[in-house]
Amino acid sequence: MIWNKEAECMSSEEKKEIQLNRLKEIVKRAYENVPYYKKRFDEMNLKPEDIQKLEDIEKLPFTTKTDLREAYPFGMFAVADEEIIEVHTSSGTTGKPTVSGYTQKDIDIWSEVMARALSMAGAGKKDKIQNCYGYGLFTGGLGVHYGTQKVGATVIPISAGNTNRQIEIIQDFNTNIITCTPSYALYLAEVLEKQGVDIDKLGLKAGVFGAEMWTEEMRNEIEKRLGIDALNIYGLTEIIGPGVAQECMQKNGLHIFEDHFYPEIIDPKTQETLGEGEKGELVLTTLTREGMPIIRFRTKDITALRREVCDCGRTLVRMDRITGRTDDMMKIRGVIVFPSQIERALLKIEGMEPQYQIIVTRPEYLDELEVQVEASPALFSDEVKHVEEVKRMIEKQIHSEIGLRVNVTLVEPESLPRSEGKAIRVIDKRNFE
Amino acid sequence: MKLKQISIFLENKKGRLKKAINVLSQADINIRALSIADTSEFGILRLIVPQPEEAQKVLEENHFVVKVNEVIAVEVPDKPGGLDGILGVLHDSDTNVEYIYAFVEKNSDNAVVVIRTEDIDEGIKVLEAGNIHVLTSEEVNLL
Numbered sequence: 001m002i003w004n005k006e007a008e009c010m011s012s013e014e015k016k017e018i019q020l021n022r023l024k025e026i027v028k029r030a031y032e033n034v035p036y037y038k039k040r041f042d043e044m045n046l047k048p049e050d051i052q053k054l055e056d057i058e059k060l061p062f063t064t065k066t067d068l069r070e071a072y073p074f075g076m077f078a079v080a081d082e083e084i085i086e087v088h089t090s091s092g093t094t095g096k097p098t099v100s101g102y103t104q105k106d107i108d109i110w111s112e113v114m115a116r117a118l119s120m121a122g123a124g125k126k127d128k129i130q131n132c133y134g135y136g137l138f139t140g141g142l143g144v145h146y147g148t149q150k151v152g153a154t155v156i157p158i159s160a161g162n163t164n165r166q167i168e169i170i171q172d173f174n175t176n177i178i179t180c181t182p183s184y185a186l187y188l189a190e191v192l193e194k195q196g197v198d199i200d201k202l203g204l205k206a207g208v209f210g211a212e213m214w215t216e217e218m219r220n221e222i223e224k225r226l227g228i229d230a231l232n233i234y235g236l237t238e239i240i241g242p243g244v245a246q247e248c249m250q251k252n253g254l255h256i257f258e259d260h261f262y263p264e265i266i267d268p269k270t271q272e273t274l275g276e277g278e279k280g281e282l283v284l285t286t287l288t289r290e291g292m293p294i295i296r297f298r299t300k301d302i303t304a305l306r307r308e309v310c311d312c313g314r315t316l317v318r319m320d321r322i323t324g325r326t327d328d329m330m331k332i333r334g335v336i337v338f339p340s341q342i343e344r345a346l347l348k349i350e351g352m353e354p355q356y357q358i359i360v361t362r363p364e365y366l367d368e369l370e371v372q373v374e375a376s377p378a379l380f381s382d383e384v385k386h387v388e389e390v391k392r393m394i395e396k397q398i399h400s401e402i403g404l405r406v407n408v409t410l411v412e413p414e415s416l417p418r419s420e421g422k423a424i425r426v427i428d429k430r431n432f433e
Numbered sequence: 434m435k436l437k438q439i440s441i442f443l444e445n446k447k448g449r450l451k452k453a454i455n456v457l458s459q460a461d462i463n464i465r466a467l468s469i470a471d472t473s474e475f476g477i478l479r480l481i482v483p484q485p486e487e488a489q490k491v492l493e494e495n496h497f498v499v500k501v502n503e504v505i506a507v508e509v510p511d512k513p514g515g516l517d518g519i520l521g522v523l524h525d526s527d528t529n530v531e532y533i534y535a536f537v538e539k540n541s542d543n544a545v546v547v548i549r550t551e552d553i554d555e556g557i558k559v560l561e562a563g564n565i566h567v568l569t570s571e572e573v574n575l576l
């Protein structure tokens with residue numbers, strides 16, 4: 001189901017023309033209304049008129065999370081207070097949160113892109129969408145909420161948490177689409193199994209999962225255990241919230257709604273723009289936001305862009321699933337390791353529960369990586385040597401994925417913390433002081 | 434005759450053994466024999482109980498990883514050389530013992546030895562050929 005054929009299937013020339021016009025406009029608006037951008041442009045001797053073609057975007061300065069934090073709370077707003085009708089913030093786990101301000105038009109854009117996203121998951125007017133993203137300052141809850149209403153489906157605004165209630169509602173309301181983090185989706189599957197619920201009797205057909213990184217193996221696991229199509233959604237508060245990009249049923253990358261958000265991939269070290277298919281940091285520019293235009297925001301998310309037309313008919317560029325973040329990238333004994341690599345290795349093992357925790361320590365001068373996984377009947381035996389073989393097999397599997405020796409510890413089932421929001425996968429105990 | 438044994442995964446953490454035993458006690462399950470294999474990181478608690486299925490159920494409900502598998506139980510005289518005789522039979526036939534544990538009977542002069550060989554059927558065949566009485570689960574639980 002394509003929500004907006006005109007926008008999602010336009011020709012490349014048409015798209016570029018729209019993007020260029022919008023880019024010129026937003027750069028002008030940012031320069032004239034946001035003191036931060038005026039200052040940055042002036043320092044670089046740049047004028048909005050310097051943007052004559054799309055590639056000229058590379059002349060523009062980057063905006064980082066730190067820049068936004070320094071403008072806390074409302075320093076990046078480009079309109080008068082009376083125009084702002086809603087605010088959201090990032091989680092603020094790494095310091096002061098960043099604030100995003102929305103005008104009515106911004107909320108309309110958000111509803112539109114979320115309607116496109118939910119349509120990709122097959123949402124129609126008759127569907128009931130159980131929205132288990134948290135409502136509040138976090139953008140997940142209201143983003144899905146607005147999109148559902150735009151589509152004309154029924155939103156069940158249950159918010160995050162209270163798993164027994166979630167399961168009761170899934171059954172009683174005959175929920176068709178569920179939206180939450182992928183780790184919570186797995187947790188729901190686990191509890192459903194424990195309660196002996198027959199998933200074939202549920203109305204669930206698809207899930208829109210995001211707000212944290214996940215792997216293809218995890219998708220297979222969720223699809224198998226919940227009997228649904230599990231699709232990936234991407235977004236961030238600084239840009240708008242969820243709805244920057246979404247996977248279609250081809251499950252072959254996320255379509256970026258590039259008539260509203262202009263993507264680039266850069267080398268995080270040299271900051272040079274990279275070509276199609278090259279892996280690097282995603283940089284986004286809002287093309288239509290009124291309340292808070294953002295130019296070249298460094299997302300810290302690592303992905304690559306693909307331009308060949310998708311089998312679904314959409315011409316929108318696709319980004320690979322996020323494989324890491326420049327900041328949750330771990331450097332272990334000098335080797336770059338992403339938690340997603342470890343997850344991929346674990347999920348290749350039959351009977352492995354997708355619950356794990358990575359603990360990084362530095363007992364002397366060398367980093368040690370411990371991966372805790374939950375024992376399961378499939379991994380366990382009455383003989384010590386078999387359990388130790390399993391442990392070594394897991395260690396080998398991870399070793400071949402990341403190129404480093406790790407120590408795997410089997411822990412008892414359900415002893416690793418379950419999360420109702422973003423799962424905490426890495427505990428770094430190294431002391432760098 | 435094969436005997437059912439339950440094995441429980443224990444993390445090397447305070448209170449885990451006690452918790453497992455407490456779960457069985459709450460379910461009114463008597464432990465006939467017990468052994469623990471311990472490594473620096475985890476332990477395997479192995480038990481012979483009259484109701485292995487029931488024990489597995491209550492332990493799993495309490496989030497333990499449990500495996501039920503089969504072992505061999507034999508009766509030996511509770512005197513010097515009792516065990517040696519059995520091991521001799523196994524040794525002579527090149528049968529490898531994975532682990533072994535024993536308990537003494539209250540009402541007789543015998544001890545019961547629980548043996549895990551790599552191949553249980555093979556182990557039973559060898560022992561019986563050596564004229565050693567392999568116990569049935571009924572016999573063990575009646576002791």
